[in-house]
Structures are given as structure tokens and as C-alpha cells.
Amino acid sequence: IDAGIRWMNNNIRIHTNPGAENSPYLLYYLYGLERAGKFTGQRFFGLTDWYREGARFLTExxxxxxxxxPGDNGREISTAYCLLFLSKGLSPVLINKLQYGPRDPQxxxxSRPxxxxxxxxxxxxxxxxxxxxxxxxxxxxxxxxxxxATKGEGVMALQQAPIAYLSGDQDLDSITEEEVTLLRDYIQxxxxxxxxxxxESTAFDQGFRHLIIRMFPSGDYQLRKLEKTHDVYRAETVFLADPPELWGVDFGCRTAIMYAPYDHACRWDKWMRNDSARANNEIRAQIGKSIQLGVNVVAYATGRELRDKLQRPNSQIALSDSETRGQLRIGRLKHSGGWDTAASAVSxxxxxxxxxxxxxxxxxSPVFSANDPALFACPILYMHGRKNxxxxxxxxxQLKAYFDNGGFLMADACCGARQFDESFRKAIHQIFGQELKPIPADHEMFHSTQGFDVRQVKRRIPAAGQNTSINAEVTAGEPLFEGIEIKGANGAPDRYVVVYSKYDISCALERQQTLSCAGYLxxxxxxxxxNIVLYALYQ
Known part of the structure; x- marks a missing residue:
């Protein structure tokens, strides 16, 4: 198999059959290429993204x-080969198994697998x-x-799968600083x-823990042992007592890095679809438990929401810091209820x-306390959190004066956090002496004239008991927002100065939602x- 992969790495072609340049069996070869890529888990042969390039060639x-x-095999057979390539190769990619290690200099x-x-x-x-x-x-x-990936598409190469998988029995010193940066950007x-x-490799254990330090040298994100009540232990199978040990690094409301200091991969390697013939019941139970844990981690990481292979992730364009005049600055409002829970949401x-x-x-995105006079220089503030x-x-x-002077606040409860929601409503009543009121779904801020037509959107509704697996229903309907509207000055139309969602926006902006996150997709x-920011700008 390794020799075959090496041959394909050196000889990969899309427009011709590398085994016979003038062969009439090009489409048969492409179907074979798809089977080889699928069964060996190769996204690239050499530097060629075989499915993306092949799909482009066939659709053209x-x-x-x-x-x-058309084709030398006849239109019916040729069409069948093309459809087999396109349909089977399009299946969602769940996991990128990362290749790393010391390399042969020539x-x-x-050189070491x-x-x-x-x-x-x-x-x-x-x-x-x-x-x-x-x-x-x-x-x-x-x-x-x-x-x-580092020399090619960068983060977009990793983003073709929702999970990057890293395993081994040696240290991780061969992972370069450029590759460490790539992994950090992927997580963020x-x-x-x-x-x-x-x-049970001590070298890998120490290497993985050190990798986290290399990724986040400031110490803001640290690997910690997960509590038995963590959502991952209920993401599919419910581990009620003595769950397998996992460690993790939290980003906002989500644990975006998980580490298993036990060789579950060995058990996955021995799993079979038809396991009834296995004589040793204890081994079967151990393999089953490791499979259940793996499924739980995947369910937690993906929320069972998968993209197809050709769906490109949104690119993260760089924000220029060379000139700030004339550029919009969105500030973050600091408070004691987790103001920085989704740290990258505003950026x-x-x-x-x-x-x-x-x-x-x-x-x-500057941070302001509510009593900071500097917030008057920031036309839009963003606020979110999880706690009281x-x-x-x-x-x-001062916040009332800020709104009276043209300021605007957009806010949401991270993952639909009830404590934050209750505190936010009390704060609004304290500031304005009135309650939040529903914003009609036909309001201009939800129309395409404001940016996008979002009068119908999808929202995740978690449903889980204390000892049951976490499930979430995705429902489509009108956007559910509330706000505070004030009279326009000098005959100007009334305007909303506060727009609030009790359902999550922030974690979604970070793409760090989980099954238990009540909010918009x-x-x-x-x-x-x-749309909300554009509405605020145009008032």
C-alpha cells in the first residue's frame, strides 16, 4: 500500500491516465483514483487535491x-464512472489524521511513522x-x-474537516513552529x-502537553482534566460513572482541544463491524467503550453538523492596522458576567x-468599562456573557447618556445562558426604566436592503435531561430579537439603540458552538x- 501511495504521489494526473497516456480508460482510471484516495485516506497525492481537481475536470x-x-467506453458507462467518482468522493470528511515526524533530508x-x-x-x-x-x-x-498544509492552503487545508487528529508514541519535537502556528490558527x-x-507513551504525553504550551505561550489557554459532568460524556453515549479520562482546553463555551492519555486508538484499530465472532467478551467490551468515547468526542466537536467536501470554509481575511481613520471600531463592554467568554467574536x-x-x-476591539468616558468615541458596543x-x-x-448621544449596543447571551439573560434584562430596566420589547421580524434590519434577507433563520434548541444524551433540534423560523427603541431627535425616525438576542450569536461567530449551545447556526x-451592525451605522 505504501509503495502504491508513493507511486501515485509521483505520477498523479487528472486529465490523463498516468499508466497509459493514450489509454481510452481515463474515466475508469479516475474512478480507481477515487477508490484509492478514499480507502487510503489520502486527500492529496503529491500536491494534488485529487477530488477537488477531479470534480472540476469532470463538471467542465x-x-x-x-x-x-461522453467517453470511449460509451456515454452510459462513462457517465456511470463520473457519477461514481463525484458521489462517493463527495462524502463529508469527518477527521484529518495529521502526518508529522522527522523527514529524510533527500x-x-x-522517516518515522x-x-x-x-x-x-x-x-x-x-x-x-x-x-x-x-x-x-x-x-x-x-x-x-x-x-x-503549511506550504499550501494553510488553515483552509485543515478546515476541510471539523476535527484534526494527532496521535503517536514519540515526542512532537518534529512539529515546526510554522506548523504550530497553523494548528493555533485552525483552533482559533x-x-x-x-x-x-x-x-502508553510518556514521550507523546509530555510532547502533547508541551505542544499546547507552544501553541499558547501566554498561558491564557491551558490543558485541564475534564470534569465528569462535561458535555462530552453525554454527547452520544451517557457515561454516568467513572468516564474515561480526558483533558481539554476551553475556548469560550467550547472545549476545542481534547486529549486522551490512554491508547483508545489501539482499540479502534481492532474494531470490526461484525464483532459477534470475537471470543473474549472483556476485550469486546473494552473496544466498545473506546468506540463510544470516540463517537462522543466527534459528536461534541461537530454537533453532528457536517459540511460536504466541496464546501469551502469562510476565509479569514486579515484586518489592516496600517490606517484606522474612517474605519469602524466596535468596542466590547466589560462586566463581571463573562464579558470575554467568546474572545474572538468581535474580531x-x-x-x-x-x-x-x-x-x-x-x-x-477596545474594551470599555461602563463608567469609562472613552466609550463615547465608539459608536457601537458589543456585549455578551454567561453569568450574573x-x-x-x-x-x-453613563450608559443612558451614551445611548442618548447616538450610541448603540448589540448583545447576546452566550449559548442562551439564563443567568446572563436575567441580569441583562435587569440592567436594561435600570438604564431605561422599561423592558425589552420584541423586534418585529419584518423590521428593516432583517431585510436584504440592510445586507442579507434573514427573516427566516435556523436555530439550535438543545434537549437533554441530567442523565440522558445531549440532543439538539434545529428549527427554522423568524429571528427572535428584542430591543429598546427611542424617539428620533428633530423629527428623525425612531431608532433602536439596543438589540438583544437571548439566543447565542457570539459562540457562532467564533464557530465554537456545541450541541448544548442554544443559538443560531x-x-x-x-x-x-x-445586518444589525449595518442597521446601527445607517441610523
Missing amino acids: GQSNIDGSW SNRI DWNRHRHDVSNLVDAISIRKDWPHYLSWQTLDLQV QGGFLFGVQNC NLGRALQEKARVATTPD FSFTQEEAT DDDAVKLAV
Whole structure:
């Protein structure tokens, strides 16, 4: 198999059959290429993204009249090969199995296969997931060389799968600083890293823990042992007592890095669809428990919401810091209820405004206390959180003056947090002496004239008891926002100065939602946030 992969790496072609340049069996070869890529987990042969390039080649050659494909095998057979390539290769990629390790200086090949100690671990785990009731039946996985990703598409290479998987039985010193930066950017843009120790290796355990320090040297994000009450232990199978040990790093409301200091991969490697023939019941139970844990981690990381292979993630365009005059600056309102829970939400909103609405924004998002006079220089404030908080009367008085002088506040409860919601409503009554009121779904801020037509959006509604698995229903309907509207000055129309959602927007902006996060789905949350900011600017 390794020799075959090396041959394909050196000889990959899309427009011709590399085995016979003038062969009439090009489409048969492409179907074979798809099978080889799928079964070996290769996203790239050499530097060629075989599915993306192959899909482009085939769709360009498709008949505009009847949708078929011509070929030397006859139109019917040729069309069948093309459809097999496109349909089977399109299955969602669940996991990128990361390739790393010391390299041969002449060939640049990885010389020590630490990353692949258990060859069938990920393929078996994905196969086990694909036969479960609430998952798509066609799922795939792929290997991804960190060096190729670093020199090629960067973060977008990792973003083709929601989970990056890192395992081994040696240290991780061969992972370069550029690759460490790539992993950090992937996490900060909504990715998920799952590390699994192989063969009870102390070297890998220490290496993975040190990798986290290399990724986040400031110490703001640290690896901690997960509590038994963590959502991952109820994401699919419920582990009521003595759950397998996991460690994690939290980003906002979500644990975006998980680490298993036990070789579950060895058990995944031994899993079989038909396990009834296995004589040892104890071994079968151990394998089953490790599979259940793996499924739970995948369910937690993805929320069972998967993208197809051709769906490109939103690019993270850089915010320029060379010139800030004329650029929109969105401030963050500081409070004691978790004001920085979704730390990247505002910067990601700024990128979305630049990319989707051509609104220039500053790279920084200054933080203001409610009694800071400097907040009057910031036309829009953003506020979110999870816990209880309160404002002093001095802070409430200054915020009222801020709104009277043209200021605007956009706010949401992270993951639909009830404590924050209750505190926010009390704070609004303290400031304005009135309650929040529903904003009609036909209001201009939800129309395409403001940016996007978001009069119908999708929202996640978690449903779980204390000892049951976490499930979430996705419902489509009108956006549910509330606000405070004040009279316009000098005959100007009335305007909203506060727009609030008791359902999550912030974690969605970070792409860090989980199954237990009550809020709008990622794409709709971005559109809603963009529309609200545009509304504030145009008043």
C-alpha cells in the first residue's frame, strides 16, 4: 500500500491516465483514483487535491444538454464512472489524521511513522460512526501532511474537516513552529484538535502537553482534566460513572482541544463491524467503550453538523492596522458576567463586515468599562456573557447618556445562558426604566436592503435531561430579537439603540458552538450580526 501511495504521489494526473497516456480508460482510471484516495485516506497525492481537481475536470466536461459524459467506453458507462467518482468522493470528511515526524533530508518523506502507529484507528472509528442512526451513512476521513498544509492552503487545508487528529508514541519535537502556528490558527477559527496517546507513551504525553504550551505561550489557554459532568460524556453515549479520562482546553463555551492519555486508538484499530465472532467478551467490551468515547468526542466537536467536501470554509481575511481613520471600531463592554467568554467574536464580526459588506473595520476591539468616558468615541458596543452581573448606578447613568448621544449596543447571551439573560434584562430596566420589547421580524434590519434577507433563520434548541444524551433540534423560523427603541431627535425616525438576542450569536461567530449551545447556526448568526451592525451605522 505504501509503495502504491508513493507511486501515485509521483505520477498523479487528472486529465490523463498516468499508466497509459493514450489509454481510452481515463474515466475508469479516475474512478480507481477515487477508490484509492478514499480507502487510503489520502486527500492529496503529491500536491494534488485529487477530488477537488477531479470534480472540476469532470463538471467542465459534462453535457449541458442532458448532463451525461461522453467517453470511449460509451456515454452510459462513462457517465456511470463520473457519477461514481463525484458521489462517493463527495462524502463529508469527518477527521484529518495529521502526518508529522522527522523527514529524510533527500526525499523529504517522513522517516518515522509515529503518526500512524495504528493504521486503521481513524478509518474504523469513522466506519463505526457511519452505521449509527443519527449520522450520515457515507462519511470519510483523510490524512493530511502538516508540512504540505503549511506550504499550501494553510488553515483552509485543515478546515476541510471539523476535527484534526494527532496521535503517536514519540515526542512532537518534529512539529515546526510554522506548523504550530497553523494548528493555533485552525483552533482559533473554529477547528477542533483531538490528541490520543499511543502505547502508553510518556514521550507523546509530555510532547502533547508541551505542544499546547507552544501553541499558547501566554498561558491564557491551558490543558485541564475534564470534569465528569462535561458535555462530552453525554454527547452520544451517557457515561454516568467513572468516564474515561480526558483533558481539554476551553475556548469560550467550547472545549476545542481534547486529549486522551490512554491508547483508545489501539482499540479502534481492532474494531470490526461484525464483532459477534470475537471470543473474549472483556476485550469486546473494552473496544466498545473506546468506540463510544470516540463517537462522543466527534459528536461534541461537530454537533453532528457536517459540511460536504466541496464546501469551502469562510476565509479569514486579515484586518489592516496600517490606517484606522474612517474605519469602524466596535468596542466590547466589560462586566463581571463573562464579558470575554467568546474572545474572538468581535474580531470575526469585523472580518465578516469587510468580506460580506465591504465595511472597513479596525483590527482592534477596545474594551470599555461602563463608567469609562472613552466609550463615547465608539459608536457601537458589543456585549455578551454567561453569568450574573450588575451595573452600579453611576455606570447605568453613563450608559443612558451614551445611548442618548447616538450610541448603540448589540448583545447576546452566550449559548442562551439564563443567568446572563436575567441580569441583562435587569440592567436594561435600570438604564431605561422599561423592558425589552420584541423586534418585529419584518423590521428593516432583517431585510436584504440592510445586507442579507434573514427573516427566516435556523436555530439550535438543545434537549437533554441530567442523565440522558445531549440532543439538539434545529428549527427554522423568524429571528427572535428584542430591543429598546427611542424617539428620533428633530423629527428623525425612531431608532433602536439596543438589540438583544437571548439566543447565542457570539459562540457562532467564533464557530465554537456545541450541541448544548442554544443559538443560531453559524452562517445565520454571521448574517444577523452583519445586518444589525449595518442597521446601527445607517441610523
